[in-house]
Amino acid sequence: DCVYENDLKDCSDDMIDLVPQAVIPHPEYDSESSNQQHDIALIRIEQTPPFTDFLRSICLPEQNFESSATPGKKLSVSGWGRTDIFKDNLGPDVLSPIKLKLSLPYVEREKCSKTFRPWSFALGPGQMCAGGERAKDTCAGDSGSPLMSYDMKRAIWYITGIVSL
Template structure:
């Protein structure tokens, strides 16, 4: 998930309800400021970052219209309300929602580079101890819809697609994480990693929840 203010994390609904609940139970906490999960403190040659912090969860709020058994995972978005306000630091900062930065005059072109990050599966291991990040190209929605029709999956306007380059993709364990882009001098949370067909297959982009389309839903929950 991604921290969006001092109290809330934005993630995918399938990370907080459905099959995952049956498998591991309800989420109880989040870790903020993490980089290398095998180390208590993350250091480079010059300095060390503050230790990651564990924060309890007050409430998980999946989108009311998300259905865990739907093929296309529409409305795969959830908020996590933390049990206390977070103090920001050099290693813990919120990401901007699309509505917080100036609107673009035209939709970004296919091929525009986005960044995805997470601790998910890599070519070498089922999960990565160190946070990975990768640039992935935006894929035209119509092209993505055509591709996923081969799997009888209906990709919709509330989703956006990125990737499709061999061995460069989000994968299991990256779900709920950010698809982001640096624009207007800020990192903007454009998408939430939702699903894909296998991982890193050439021509098969990953599908993300389009955050901009859920702005009013997010704001209505932040008020509560």
């Protein structure tokens, strides 16, 4: 796994195989329902992996993010989703061979709801929006990736949300 930034390539250590101890789906998840608002699970692993420059823990937010967020606050997302660049060269079902990252602005709930109203899409409880900039978005295959915010005062990353397409 490599990250490309400012024309520099920085690659992580080799893959680490971890044994899952338990898979804990959200208690309200229903695989038969068209409503996939709770399509998330936790995976408990047997041992703590060694932390590196590419593998770290992330903090849970101390409070409801939306109550303290200002519109436009920059959030980060990363993932291996399908992009046109790789689709054209490797085929339509190929995920990105490199992890890509993107900065997206937080979008307040009211503005997001208004944007999606023509498609009869409504935000559910616990859902939020980020994005809205032309040609900047998460990709198919990025579902489950973290939506993160950075607290500059504390130098801490927080998980703000989870990508769901």
